[in-house]
Amino acid sequence: MYVFEWAPGMDVESLCEKLASCVSTVRWWSGEVVYVGCECPPDRKTLVASILAGALLRDWLYRQLVVRVQQSEPAWTGDEIEYTVLIQLHDLRVAKARFAGFDLDTWETKVASDLCAWMEHENWLSLPAFARFRMRPLVTALSAEVERRMRQLRLEDEYEESLRMLRYMLHEQPIVQRELHVFCAPERIWMTDAEGELVRDEEVLAAALADESDVDSEDLAMSILITRSPCRIVLHDLYPEAPWPSFAETIRRVFRERVTPCLGCIACRLHEAQRLRGDDGALDLTWSDGTAEGQGLDI
Numbered sequence: 543m544y545v546f547e548w549a550p551g552m553d554v555e556s557l558c559e560k561l562a563s564c565v566s567t568v569r570w571w572s573g574e575v576v577y578v579g580c581e582c583p584p585d586r587k588t589l590v591a592s593i594l595a596g597a598l599l600r601d602w603l604y605r606q607l608v609v610r611v612q613q614s615e616p617a618w619t620g621d622e623i624e625y626t627v628l629i630q631l632h633d634l635r636v637a638k639a640r641f642a643g644f645d646l647d648t649w650e651t652k653v654a655s656d657l658c659a660w661m662e663h664e665n666w667l668s669l670p671a672f673a674r675f676r677m678r679p680l681v682t683a684l685s686a687e688v689e690r691r692m693r694q695l696r697l698e699d700e701y702e703e704s705l706r707m708l709r710y711m712l713h714e715q716p717i718v719q720r721e722l723h724v725f726c727a728p729e730r731i732w733m734t735d736a737e738g739e740l741v742r743d744e745e746v747l748a749a750a751l752a753d754e755s756d757v758d759s760e761d762l763a764m765s766i767l768i769t770r771s772p773c774r775i776v777l778h779d780l781y782p783e784a785p786w787p788s789f790a791e792t793i794r795r796v797f798r799e800r801v802t803p804c805l806g807c808i809a810c811r812l813h814e815a816q817r818l819r820g821d822d823g824a825l826d827l828t829w830s831d832g833t834a835e836g837q838g839l840d841i
């Protein structure tokens with residue numbers, strides 16, 4: 543009889559059911575340590591090894607990831623973590639994502655092969671200890687990826703929450719019959735009115751500068767936009783490759799139908815020409831009434 547030590551708290555009954563479908567005698571003992579015993583004729587070793595590998599690459603691996611994410615993302619509830627890890631694991635398996643050189647199905651085949659080789663010579667094995675040793679590179683790489691994805695999901699949740707708050711604040715403001723132009727460039731953000739005059743807002747700037755905390759230029763620009771609540775915003779997105787979440791995206795999501803994209807004005811064409819020349823210098827807004835950089839709202 544082979545005896546396998548299994549991890550406490552794991553679903554030993556379903557493992558035994560699977561084993562019982564291919565071998566005649568399966569028993570299990572549960573206490574501080576869980577043991578599974580099974581009689582296994584030689585022609586069934588490969589099948590038993592693949593069932594055990596499946597339990598390790600699915601149930602055991604899943605439990606490892608849940609424990610790790612619980613430590614790295616304590617704000618999530620247990621149910622949220624279990625559900626999300628399950629989805630991520632399924633996605634990564636289907637996408638054939640590779641970890642420490644192999645995708646999850648290949649890892650399962652390799653682990654099954656190792657177990658089968660071991661069963662040729664021994665009749666006792668601690669499956670958790672075997673997995674911790676044999677699957678360590680997989681667990682390290684896979685949990686880094688799952689934790690990265692969970693972190694991204696949390697950031698997306700926080701972003702959605704901030705958008706809801708901004709839309710609520712905007713809803714409280716009376717709409718002004720005025721058009722504003724917002725320019726989002728890699729090096730800075732600025733605004734003009736419909737005539738090309740740079741916009742500045744003394745009250746918001748003073749409040750921001752009086753605040754000891756870090757003044758974020760995007761927060762400042764958003765405060766001005768919400769306070770002014772223009773009926774129309776022409777968005778000149780000079781930085782479409784900005785990292786998520788870009789300010790242009792936030793403007794589109796908050797102001798929705800009030801936002802019109804610029805389809806190619808002089809300023810955008812000049813900026814593009816400068817970018818192609820590799821010139822990082824400030825944009826020469828010749829049409830903005832000669833306002834020099836450093837004046838107006840240059841945030």
Ligand SMILES: [Zn+2]
Nearest residue numbers: 778804807810
């Ligand atoms: Zn433009």
